[in-house]
Amino acid sequence: MNTEMTLGVVGAGKLGEAIVGGLLKREFLSADQIVASVKHEGSLDRVATRLGVRATLDNIEAVRGRDVVLLAVKPQNMHAVLEEIGDVLTSDQLVISVAASVTTGYVEDRLSLPIPVVRAMPNTPCILGVGMTALCAGQHATSVHLATAEAMFACVGETARVDEGLMDGVTALSASGPAYLYVVIESLAEAGVKLGIPREVSTKLAAQTMLGAATMVLVSKEHPALLKDTVTTPAGCTIDGLLELEEGKLRVTLIKAVVKAAERARQLVEKTSG
Numbered sequence: 001m002n003t004e005m006t007l008g009v010v011g012a013g014k015l016g017e018a019i020v021g022g023l024l025k026r027e028f029l030s031a032d033q034i035v036a037s038v039k040h041e042g043s044l045d046r047v048a049t050r051l052g053v054r055a056t057l058d059n060i061e062a063v064r065g066r067d068v069v070l071l072a073v074k075p076q077n078m079h080a081v082l083e084e085i086g087d088v089l090t091s092d093q094l095v096i097s098v099a100a101s102v103t104t105g106y107v108e109d110r111l112s113l114p115i116p117v118v119r120a121m122p123n124t125p126c127i128l129g130v131g132m133t134a135l136c137a138g139q140h141a142t143s144v145h146l147a148t149a150e151a152m153f154a155c156v157g158e159t160a161r162v163d164e165g166l167m168d169g170v171t172a173l174s175a176s177g178p179a180y181l182y183v184v185i186e187s188l189a190e191a192g193v194k195l196g197i198p199r200e201v202s203t204k205l206a207a208q209t210m211l212g213a214a215t216m217v218l219v220s221k222e223h224p225a226l227l228k229d230t231v232t233t234p235a236g237c238t239i240d241g242l243l244e245l246e247e248g249k250l251r252v253t254l255i256k257a258v259v260k261a262a263e264r265a266r267q268l269v270e271k272t273s274g
């Protein structure tokens with residue numbers, strides 16, 4: 001437990017709540033070290049009840065003097081929030097932003113002082129502690145600041161450091177990625193149903209198979225193509241399935257999907273920064 005560290009969260013919505021929930025569950029911080037702000041009075045009870053942390057409608061109260069300030073409002077609300085808190089933050093604080101398509105430069109430009117900013121791009125599985133978060137540093141953030149942010153996001157899954165220029169790719173791959181993989185799970189489950197397997201069992205078979213395959217890649221550290229080869233018996237049934245995937249252009253379709261989503265992420269960055 002970081003007994004000294006205090007955290008102010010601006011925007012305790014789905015993601016803010018998931019992150020605070022992970023910090024508490026992993027005992028990285030205790031509830032009395034955290035203050036979280038929301039927009040609507042009706043949300044105060046939800047935050048206080050579900051997380052047990054102090055909830056407020058006052059963003060300045062949430063951030064003033066906190067060691068770390070986590071900005072977890074929607075990208076379109078970042079401008080207003082930064083206008084509000086920009087003069088209150090000081091250079092000994094660390095600002096972490098999870099707002100998609102909002103660059104560290106955008107945040108830095110709206111702060112009165114040179115303040116360390118880390119940008120993080122998590123994904124929804126963070127809710128269950130199995131997320132993937134990519135992090136990059138702004139111009140005033142050191143490796144110590146990055147390490148602090150990494151330790152926090154490690155409470156909700158895995159982390160990776162990237163250059164900020166790769167954040168659009170990250171957004172398209174690991175932040176949008178769960179949506180693509182849900183489609184794959186859904187399709188495999190449909191196949192099971194077509195073959196007479198009850199839907200519930202079929203969905204479990206598909207989802208656990210995806211989890212197992214992902215775990216094999218992560219734990220064995222083998223190239224996925226090698227792992228695929230170990231499942232593919234000569235003249236067996238897997239090779240017939242793989243040939244269908246090739247004919248259906250699964251590979252190129254997935255590559256194009258991620259590239260297209262990255263292009264859209266780039267457009268959103270330009271729109272937000274403009």
Ligand SMILES: NC(=O)c1ccc[n+]([C@@H]2O[C@H](COP(=O)([O-])OP(=O)(O)OC[C@H]3O[C@@H](n4cnc5c(N)ncnc54)[C@H](OP(=O)(O)O)[C@@H]3O)[C@@H](O)[C@H]2O)c1
Pocket residue numbers: 010011012013014015016037038039040041043059072073074075077080081098099100121122123124175
């Ligand atoms: N969800 C994800 O998996 C995910 C993944 C990567 C990045 N992100 C980023 O995370 C951010 C939050 O996403 P989300 O899905 O958690 O959104 P959300 O559930 O809508 O949460 C947004 C929160 O911000 C609060 N809020 C709005 N305006 C505010 C203001 N002016 N001052 C203080 N609080 C304010 C809202 O308060 P009320 O509750 O009172 O309305 C709400 O609690 C976004 O920027 C998004 O791009 C999300």
